[in-house]
Amino acid sequence: MVRIAAHQDTDGRLIRLGVAIRNKRKAAGLSQEALADAAGIDRSHMGKIERGERNLTLLNLCRIASATGLRPSELLKDADL
Amino acid sequence: MVRIAAHQDTDGRLIRLGVAIRNKRKAAGLSQEALADAAGIDRSHMGKIERGERNLTLLNLCRIASATGLRPSELLKDADL
Numbered sequence: 146m147v148r149i150a151a152h153q154d155t156d157g158r159l160i161r162l163g164v165a166i167r168n169k170r171k172a173a174g175l176s177q178e179a180l181a182d183a184a185g186i187d188r189s190h191m192g193k194i195e196r197g198e199r200n201l202t203l204l205n206l207c208r209i210a211s212a213t214g215l216r217p218s219e220l221l222k223d224a225d226l
Numbered sequence: 227m228v229r230i231a232a233h234q235d236t237d238g239r240l241i242r243l244g245v246a247i248r249n250k251r252k253a254a255g256l257s258q259e260a261l262a263d264a265a266g267i268d269r270s271h272m273g274k275i276e277r278g279e280r281n282l283t284l285l286n287l288c289r290i291a292s293a294t295g296l297r298p299s300e301l302l303k304d305a306d307l
Contacts, residue, residue, distance in 0.1 A: 158284070203283075203284070207239055226288065
């Protein structure tokens with residue numbers, strides 16, 4: 146699948162964040178669908194976020210962080226951002 | 227002016243981030259226009275971000291953080307996020 150946001154993400158920041166989200170989700174024992182539902186984010190959109198294909202918004206970052214039991218700043222730090 | 231993103235931001239997270247960005251910008255001795263230009267963000271959009279009126283994207287958060295000499299995670303931490 147084409148990464149829509151890739152042309153803006155030459156440093157791989159969205160990919161690093163997606164990996165950090167996936168790692169935290171798995172550590173929490175959640176499926177991707179369960180995390181999407183807990184965060185109130187469309188399941189397809191969540192898949193694209195985890196693959197670094199979407200330039201997510203701050204409020205969606207906050208929702209994902211909350212659903213994985215982290216602060217948004219901690220999730221970014223995990224992604225080396 | 228109506229805050230477009232306010233209906234999604236019941237906890238004032240965008241407003242807190244806007245205040246943190248403004249404080250860091252002033253501490254760096256930058257005008258709002260200079261920060262917008264340094265971050266490659268439209269000046270009008272930057273004004274709305276500082277007022278908490280826009281749900282900014284992760285890559286714009288990274289650009290603003292870089293222009294103020296911070297990491298994105300530090301900027302969120304400053305905003306208590």
